[in-house]
Amino acid sequence: MDFSPYKALLDRIVPLSYQQDAETLLNSLLPETDSRTHYRLLAEINRLKAPCLRVLDLRQLFPQQCRPVLHQGLYHMLPPRLEQRFGQLLEQYNGDYTRGLYEALLTELETLRQQPAMLNSTPWHRLGFGIRRQEPRLQFVTPVRFHLADGELQTNSLDISVHGLMATLASAAKLPEEVEVSFPGLARQPALACLAEPRHYRRVCQGKNEKGRVRLQRIEPDKAWDQALEQFIDQNQGRYGQDAEDLFETALSQCWGRALLESGQGQVLFFDARGSLQQALCNRAGKPLLEYWQQKEQGDLLGCLLAPERILAMAGRSQASMLLYAFRVQGKTASYRFAAEHDRLEQDRQLAQFISEGQRAGTLQLYHLSLSPVRLSDALLDDLDVMGQTKLKMLKWQLWLTPLPAPEPEQRLPARPRLLQPYLLPATPAPLNLVPLRQAALRKETRFRFNTPVELALGDALIRGGTEDISVQGMKVRLEKALELELLTEVQLSLPELSKLGRDWKLKRLRYRVINQSGDGHVLHLQAEPAGKNHAGCRFFTALLAQNQDKLRARPETMQHPAWIRLLTRQAVQQLAGPAFILGRNDGGFYVQGSLAADHLPALMGWLGNDDDEASPGRLLSRPLLQSVATILQRPSGRSHLLSEVWLSTDAAGVRQRQIDPDAATRERLLASDKELTVCQLISNRLQLRQLDLYMPEWQRLTETSLYKTQQLEQNLAELSLLCQVIDITGLARSSLNAPAAGPAPLPG
Numbered sequence: 001m002d003f004s005p006y007k008a009l010l011d012r013i014v015p016l017s018y019q020q021d022a023e024t025l026l027n028s029l030l031p032e033t034d035s036r037t038h039y040r041l042l043a044e045i046n047r048l049k050a051p052c053l054r055v056l057d058l059r060q061l062f063p064q065q066c067r068p069v070l071h072q073g074l075y076h077m078l079p080p081r082l083e084q085r086f087g088q089l090l091e092q093y094n095g096d097y098t099r100g101l102y103e104a105l106l107t108e109l110e111t112l113r114q115q116p117a118m119l120n121s122t123p124w125h126r127l128g129f130g131i132r133r134q135e136p137r138l139q140f141v142t143p144v145r146f147h148l149a150d151g152e153l154q155t156n157s158l159d160i161s162v163h164g165l166m167a168t169l170a171s172a173a174k175l176p177e178e179v180e181v182s183f184p185g186l187a188r189q190p191a192l193a194c195l196a197e198p199r200h201y202r203r204v205c206q207g208k209n210e211k212g213r214v215r216l217q218r219i220e221p222d223k224a225w226d227q228a229l230e231q232f233i234d235q236n237q238g239r240y241g242q243d244a245e246d247l248f249e250t251a252l253s254q255c256w257g258r259a260l261l262e263s264g265q266g267q268v269l270f271f272d273a274r275g276s277l278q279q280a281l282c283n284r285a286g287k288p289l290l291e292y293w294q295q296k297e298q299g300d301l302l303g304c305l306l307a308p309e310r311i312l313a314m315a316g317r318s319q320a321s322m323l324l325y326a327f328r329v330q331g332k333t334a335s336y337r338f339a340a341e342h343d344r345l346e347q348d349r350q351l352a353q354f355i356s357e358g359q360r361a362g363t364l365q366l367y368h369l370s371l372s373p374v375r376l377s378d379a380l381l382d383d384l385d386v387m388g389q390t391k392l393k394m395l396k397w398q399l400w401l402t403p404l405p406a407p408e409p410e411q412r413l414p415a416r417p418r419l420l421q422p423y424l425l426p427a428t429p430a431p432l433n434l435v436p437l438r439q440a441a442l443r444k445e446t447r448f449r450f451n452t453p454v455e456l457a458l459g460d461a462l463i464r465g466g467t468e469d470i471s472v473q474g475m476k477v478r479l480e481k482a483l484e485l486e487l488l489t490e491v492q493l494s495l496p497e498l499s500k501l502g503r504d505w506k507l508k509r510l511r512y513r514v515i516n517q518s519g520d521g522h523v524l525h526l527q528a529e530p531a532g533k534n535h536a537g538c539r540f541f542t543a544l545l546a547q548n549q550d551k552l553r554a555r556p557e558t559m560q561h562p563a564w565i566r567l568l569t570r571q572a573v574q575q576l577a578g579p580a581f582i583l584g585r586n587d588g589g590f591y592v593q594g595s596l597a598a599d600h601l602p603a604l605m606g607w608l609g610n611d612d613d614e615a616s617p618g619r620l621l622s623r624p625l626l627q628s629v630a631t632i633l634q635r636p637s638g639r640s641h642l643l644s645e646v647w648l649s650t651d652a653a654g655v656r657q658r659q660i661d662p663d664a665a666t667r668e669r670l671l672a673s674d675k676e677l678t679v680c681q682l683i684s685n686r687l688q689l690r691q692l693d694l695y696m697p698e699w700q701r702l703t704e705t706s707l708y709k710t711q712q713l714e715q716n717l718a719e720l721s722l723l724c725q726v727i728d729i730t731g732l733a734r735s736s737l738n739a740p741a742a743g744p745a746p747l748p749g
Contacts, residue, residue, distance in 0.1 A: 003041075003044055006041060009029060009030070010041070010044065010045065010048065012029075013025050013026065013029065013045060014045060014048050014049060014092070014093070014100055015092040015093065015094075017045060017049065018049075018093075018094040022042060022045045022046070023042060026038060026041055026042060026045075047099060047100075048098060048099055048100030048103075049093070049096075049098055049099075049100065050098060050099050051096065051097065051098060051099075052097055052098055052099045052101065052102045053074070054102055054706060054707055054708050055074055055075065055076060055243075055244070055706065055708070056076045056077070056078060056082075056102070056105060056708060057076070057077045057245065057708075057709075058077055058078060058079060058082070058109070059077050060122075060252075060593075060712065060716075061109075061712075062079040065079040065080065066078060066079055067079075067080070067083065069083055069086060071086075071090070071097055072096075072097055073139075073240075074097065074139075081108075082105060082108060082109065085104075085105065085108050086101075086105060089101045089104055089105070102708075106708070106711075119589075119590055119591060119592060119617060119618050119621070119622075119623055119626075120591055120592055121592070121610065121614040121615060121616045121617075121618075122592045122593075122594065122595050122614060122615055123595070123613065123614050123615070124579075124595050124596075124597035124605075124609065124613060124614070124615050125252075125253050125256060125594050125595055125596050125597060126597045126599065127253045127256075127257055127570070127573050127574045127596065127597075135161050135162055135163065135164070136161060136233055136237065136701075136705070137159045137160070137161045137164070137243040137246065137247075138159060138160055138161070138232075138233045138236060138237055138240055138243070139158070139159050139240050139243050140157065140159065140160055140236065140240050141156050141157060141158065142156065142157050142160070142183060142185040142186055143155075143156060143157075143183070143184050143185040144156060144157045144165065144167045144181060144182075144183060145181070145182045145183070145184055145198075146175060146179050146180070146181060147179070147180035147181070147182065147198045148175075148176075148179065153173060153175075154184075155167050155168050155169060155170075155173075156168050157183075158213060159243045160183075160229065160233070161229070161233070162218075162225075162226055162229045162230055162233070163217060163218045164204075164215070164216065164217050164218065165181065165201065165215070165216045165217075165218070166213055166214070166215050166216070167213065167214055167216070168212060168213055168214075169212060169213055169214040170212070175203060175214060176203075177202060177203050178200055178201070178202050178203075178219070179200075179201055179203075179216070180198035180199065180200055180201070181198060181199060181200075181201045181216065181218075182195060182196055182197065182198040182199070183195040183196070184196060186228075186232065189232075191228065191231065192228045192231075192232060194222075194224040194225060194228055195225065195228055195229075199218060199220045199222055199225060200218070200219050200220040201216040201217060201218050201219065201220075202216065202217050202218075202219045203215070203216060203217075204216065204217050244702060244705040244706035244709045247698055247701060247702050247705060247706075247709075248702060248706065248709040248712075248713065250698055251696050251698045251699060251702050251713060252594065252713060252716070253594075254570070254694075254696050254698070255594075255694055255696070255713070255716070255717060256573075256580075256582050256593075256594040256596055257569065257570065257572075257573030257596070258437075258569070258573075258694050258695075259582060259687055259694075259720065259723055260573060260576075260580055260596065260723060260725075261281065261283055261437060261569055261572060261573060262283050262284065262437060263283075263284070263640070263685045263686075263687055263723055264283075264580075264683075264685060264723060264725060265402055265403060265641060265683055265685070265725070266400045266401065266402040266577055266725070267280065267281070267282075267283075267286040267289050267290075267400075267401040267402075268280070268281040268398065268399070268400060268401075268568075268572040269281075269302070269306070269398070269399045269401055270374065270395045270397070270398055270399075270568070271306075271308075271311050271395070271396060271397040271398075271399065272394045272395060272396050272397075273394075273396040274308055274312075275307075275308030275309070275310075275311035275312040275315075275397070276303070276308050276430075277302055277303045277306060277430070277432060278394060278395060278433060279391070279395065279433050279435055279568065280299060280302070280432055280433070280434050280435065281435055281437060281568060281569065281572060282434045282435060282436045282437065283436075283437055289401070289403060290302070290434070292365070293305060295427070295429045296429055297429070297431060297432065298432070298434060299432040299434060300429035300430060300431060300432055301337070301425075301427075301429050302432060303429070303430035303432065304337065304339075304425045304426060304427070304428065304429070304430075305324075305326060305337075305339050305425065306369075306399070306401075307425075310341075311371065311397060311399070314369065314371045315371060315373075315397060321368060321369055321370040321371070321577065321728070322341055322342060322343065322368075322369050323341065323342035323366060323367070323368060323369070323404075323729070323731065323732055324339060324340070324341055324342070324366070324367045324368075324369055325339065325340055325341075325342065325345065325354055325355065325358065325364065325365070325366055325367075325406070326338065326339040326340075326358075326364075326365045326367070327357065327358030327361050327363045327364045327365060328361065328363040329357075329361045329363075329417070330361075334427065335427070336424060336427075337424070337425045337427070338354070338357070338358075338420050338423045338424055338425065339423060339425055340354060340423040342731060342732065342735070346735060348422075350419060350420070351735060352409055352413055353413055353416060353419055353420070354420060354423070355406070355407060355408070355409060356409060356412045356413040356415075357415065357416075357417060357420055358406065359406075359408060359409075359412060360412065360415060364406045365403065365406060366403070366404045366405065366406040366407070366732075367401055367402065367403055367404065368400075368401075368402040368403075368404050368577060368681075368727050368729070369399060369400070369401060369402075370399065370400040370402075370575075370576075370577035370578070370600075371397055371398070371399045372397070372398055372399075372575040372600065373396065373397060373398070374395045374396055374397060374398050374571060375571070375574075376392055376395075376567065376571065381393065384518070384563055384564055384567070385516050385517055385518030385519075385523075385525075385562075385563065385564075386487060386516060386517040386518070387487070387516050387562075387564070388562060388563055388564030388567070389564075391564050392564055392567060392568070398571060398572065398575055400572075400575075400576065400577035402577055402683075402725075402727060404643075404681055404727065404729065405643055407732065407735075435565060435568065437565075437569065445471045445472055445473065445474075446471065446554050447469045447470065447471045447474075447476075447554065448469060448470055448471065448545065448552040448553065448554050449468070449469050449552070449553045449554075450467055450469060450470045450552060451466050451467055451468065452466065452467050452495060452497050452498055453465075453466050453495070453496055453497050454466060454467055454477055454493055454494065454495055454496075455493070455494040455495075455496060456477070456479065456491055456492070456493055456494075456524075457491070457492040457493075457494065457509060458483075458491060458492075463479055463480065463481050463483065464479070464480050465477050465478050465479035465480055466478055468523075470541060470545075471541070471545075472538055472541050472542050472545065473527060473528045473531040473532075473535075473538055474515075474525070474526055474527045474528065475512075475526050476523065476524070476525055476526075477493075477523070477524045477525075477526060478519065478522055478523050479521075479522050479523075479524065481522075482520055482521035482522050483517075483521050483524070484521055485514050485517060485524070486514075487514060487515065487516065487517070488513055488514065488515065489513070489514045490511060490512070490513050490514075490529060491511075491512055491513075491514060491524075491526070492509040492510065492511060492512075493509070493510045493511075493512050493526065493537075494507065494508045494509055494510070495507040495508075495510075495537075498540070498544075505536070505540050506536050507536065507537065507540060510528075510535070510536060510537045511528070511529045511530075511535070512526040512527060512528055512529060512537075513526065513527050513528075513529040514526060515527045566697070573596070575600075576596055576597075576598040577598070577725075577727060578598050578601060578604065578725060578726045578727045578728060579595070579596060579597060579598045579601070579604065579605060579608055579615075579725075579726050580595075580596040580723060580724060580725045580726065581594070581595055581596075581615065581617045581621070581722075581723070581724040581726075582594035582595070582596070582687075582720070582722075582723055583617075583626065583721050583722040583723070583724065584716060584719035584720060584721055585630070585719060585721035585722075586719050589623065590623060590626045590627075590630075590721065590722075592615065592617055593716050593719070593720070595615030595617070597615075601728060603678070604678070604680070604726065604728050607619065607620075607648060607678060608620055608726065617724070619648075619656070619658065620646055620648075620658065620680070620682070620726065621682075621724065625644075625660060626722065629642050629644075629684045629722065630686075630721065630722060633684070633686040633722075634686070639686075640685060640686055641683055641684060641685045641686070642683075642684045643681060643682070643683055643684075644660055644661055644681075644682040644684070645660070645661050645662075645679065645680070645681060645682070645729075645733075646658060646659070646660055646679070646680045646681075646682050646726075647659045647660075647662055647666075647667070647670060647677065647678075647679055647733075648677070648678040648679070648680065649670050649674045649676075649677050649678075650674055650676055667733070671733070671734060677730065677733075677734075678728070678730055679728070679729050679730045679732070679733040680726050680727065680728055680729065681726075681727040681728075681729045682724060682725070682726060683724070683725040683726075683727065684722055684723070684724050685722065685723040685724075685725070686721075686722065687720040687721060687722060687723050688720065694717065
């Protein structure tokens with residue numbers, strides 16, 4: 001029922017209903033309504049008066065204005081205007097925090113969002129997905145005892161989960177990296193006595209604004225502790241509520257990383273310990289890049305461009321990134337490709353000659369490379385299936401390959417291609433495993449959730465279990481006993497319950513092949529062998545699904561993303577080539593939604609941040625520049641990104657100055673006068689919600705935990721506007737491209 005015609009009346013009745021009977025008020029104010037409408041209005045009044053456990057945390061929208069507001073054990077973070085309105089509504093709702101008060105504050109928030117938004121400063125997002133707790137957290141205060149070497153320290157918890165804890169900590173107290181923890185208060189409750197025995201916890205890094213508290217992660221496995229804490233949280237989450245802050249931050253960071261991977265200009269590549277190219281995350285922008293390095297298959301020549309010797313040499317250097325030039329010359333019978341690092345060309349004094357030859361061929365390419373080690377913890381690998389562990393354990397290095405506009409000298413040198421023979425690449429294409437960000441599941445067909453007993457025959461042993469989902473040619477089976485089977489092992493499967501449906505179906509000792517294994521050996525992914533009409537199981541499930549489509553529930557397609565692909569994407573965005581800004585746009589203008597940090601570039605991070613470890617993009621961008629970039633990208637020219645050079649210099653008075661795309665005379669003056677000059681390439685990408693397909697495993701749990709956090713995340717996604725990536729090209733700007741080569745480089749013997 002639509003209550004909008006009765007909104008003013010409901011706003012009047014709800015405060016009065018605390019002193020008078022609501023039904024009597026309705027009869028006196030609306031005497032002519034029918035009984036059905038009368039009943040629904042009465043139910044709506046009771047709903048608006050029901051207690052609410054949703055926490056209002058508006059630091060994402062008003063980062064420098066919010067203050068903590070404590071009411072009935074819940075901490076709200078509100079700006080002054082909403083804090084004042086919160087107090088006024090409490091008087092109307094008899095001092096109770098109710099659903100009606102919550103919805104009234106959301107209405108006030110929508111009004112505030114339409115006001116002009118400043119290009120605000122926001123905390124840097126450090127995409128450490130493995131640090132945040134992705135499990136239910138209960139806001140509960142109970143005594144916590146730290147068992148130290150010199151005695152015991154007792155404090156109180158702020159929230160608890162099965163494997164994590166946040167507690168108060170006095171400023172003078174210091175905890176070691178690992179400490180034993182027990183819960184003396186909880187241990188007095190029935191079935192929780194095991195919590196009195198201390199277990200090992202490890203401190204987790206936290207932000208500068210979290211003074212007076214400590215975050216801990218349990219590192220000592222204990223089934224009794226797991227069962228006790230799970231039971232306590234399940235029994236009390238309705239009363240105390242769950243803290244959705246970490247869960248919201250994880251989902252938000254994943255959104256920003258997904259936007260960067262899908263719409264950014266960078267290509268993410270993965271190498272093994274020997275420097276050989278193994279995997280490449282493929283997005284829309286990476287397609288033309290892969291086609292450029294294509295001979296037989298997409299990207300099969302990237303292994304020549306990034307040879308193992310080049311990768312291992314980069315890994316042994318101290319600097320985090322380098323510039324790589326490459327071009328292609330078409331001969332009479334074949335193509336010849338040349339590639340060389342910026343530092344090597346300057347050392348050989350062949351930079352200008354190389355660029356001249358590339359410009360003459362018309363295929364000159366410049367790439368920014370950022371190499372970093374792959375860090376996948378054992379805990380993450382333990383959660384993968386056999387296939388995922390096999391794919392990820394071989395990876396050692398990750399590289400961001402970002403195309404940049406190549407420089408063009410004012411005077412092109414004479415053609416001398418023989419000088420570039422040392423930089424000729426061998427034309428030996430190697431196959432490349434492309435991993436699209438939207439990779440389909442192994443089973444292309446629709447899978448249905450269906451649970452029926454199964455019996456697995458392995459020799460003389462008979463192992464029982466049940467199906468989790470079925471399809472015509474495959475199924476997912478969970479066994480009572482864990483097995484360690486090699487992939488592609490053939491097994492014999494029987495379906496005892498389904499065999500009772502009729503004598504015509506022979507569903508015993510069906511041949512299936514194990515194509516994957518997960519759940520520590522308890523879950524098998526099976527495929528019919530041979531698949532098709534000759535397999536009795538395929539014929540039976542074809543008939544079963546055809547006759548019971550309306551009764552069976554299909555698994556959603558988004559849940560079929562392999563876990564190892566999610567780990568690859570998260571690994572990629574944790575080690576960026578450079579910092580990036582996610583900008584939103586509403587009726588009030590541009591504002592910063594997220595700032596992705598690149599901690600391996602401390603100088604550039606210091607430029608773009610302040611003393612409070614917050615990102616200040618106003619030092620690099622301005623509102624008029626953003627407006628101009630957005631206007632250009634919205635024109636019907638098909639452009640998806642725009643490049644700008646930002647020169648950051650220091651004048652004689654020590655004041656930092658910013659210049660966008662300066663002319664040649666200004667560049668020469670800055671290069672000659674400022675030794676601390678920083679030159680950045682700003683890549684601005686257009687972002688729109690319909691261009692992104694964001695899949696977050698945390699979304700369902702976030703929806704269950706906090707309705708407001710889910711609405712806030714949806715609003716942020718709807719207002720996505722620009723992605724600005726910052727690449728440091730100071731070395732390229734300082735290189736002299738106009739001077740002729742000093743002499744020919746020595747040719748190989």
